[in-house]
Amino acid sequence: MKYPLKRICERSKPRLVSYGYATLLITTLTTTALTSPSLLAQTFESVVPMGTWANNKAVRYAGAPVDLHLRTGYERAIIFPEPVTLYAVNNELVTEYRDGLLPDCVFEISDKTMSFSPFGRFLPQTVAVRGKNTGFVFELSVSSSPIGSRQPIEVQR
Numbered sequence: 001m002k003y004p005l006k007r008i009c010e011r012s013k014p015r016l017v018s019y020g021y022a023t024l025l026i027t028t029l030t031t032t033a034l035t036s037p038s039l040l041a042q043t044f045e046s047v048v049p050m051g052t053w054a055n056n057k058a059v060r061y062a063g064a065p066v067d068l069h070l071r072t073g074y075e076r077a078i079i080f081p082e083p084v085t086l087y088a089v090n091n092e093l094v095t096e097y098r099d100g101l102l103p104d105c106v107f108e109i110s111d112k113t114m115s116f117s118p119f120g121r122f123l124p125q126t127v128a129v130r131g132k133n134t135g136f137v138f139e140l141s142v143s144s145s146p147i148g149s150r151q152p153i154e155v156q157r
Contacts, residue, residue, distance in 0.1 A: 047117040048074045056154040065126060065139040066155060070105070070118045071148035077115040079154045080138060084109060084129040087137055091126060102127070105144060118144035 056079060059066055070076050086094050086109060089101045099106070104120030107127075114129060124143040130136070138155060 045119075047119065056152045057149075058154050058156055060156050061138055065141040066153065068116070068140050068142045068153065069148040070116050070142065070144040071150050072118050072121050072144045072146050074148075074150045075115055075117045076148075076150055077113050077152040078140065079152060080112050080114070080129065080131065081155060081157055082134060082136075083111045083132040084114065084138065085132060086127075087130040088128040089125065102142065105142070116142065118148075121145050 066078070068076070068078060086097055088094055094101065097107075097109075101107075102116075102125050103122040105116055105118040105122065107114060107116045109129070122144050124141045127140045127142050129138050129140075131138070136157070
């Protein structure tokens, strides 16, 4: 018995996946990739220097902590309107810098610039700096992940 070619082709057509199912599948894969233990445990031996940027992201300080989401393995700077000193980390007053203030991250303050070098991923930590000229306190909410930003931030009052 011979089958018509059209009928054989119709039987072998691949089924298309519905849009909703495809969206669910992509969302699940993305969530799994971002929360997998291998990414959570990822640490770096060194951090890529910041280099030169064409422009800084301007952020107006309105009293709420400035969100500073760092990209793990890359240096990022924040520039203040005046020279600053370290004031507090996670609501504990700090008189001088010491290792371990932030998990898997070192930072440095030079005049008006504070640079962060995250070696690993960490959840939001509060860092406060005080202006040397005015005594004004700026608060930052600092976190790090593989999808954080690298662009420097310039804080404006």
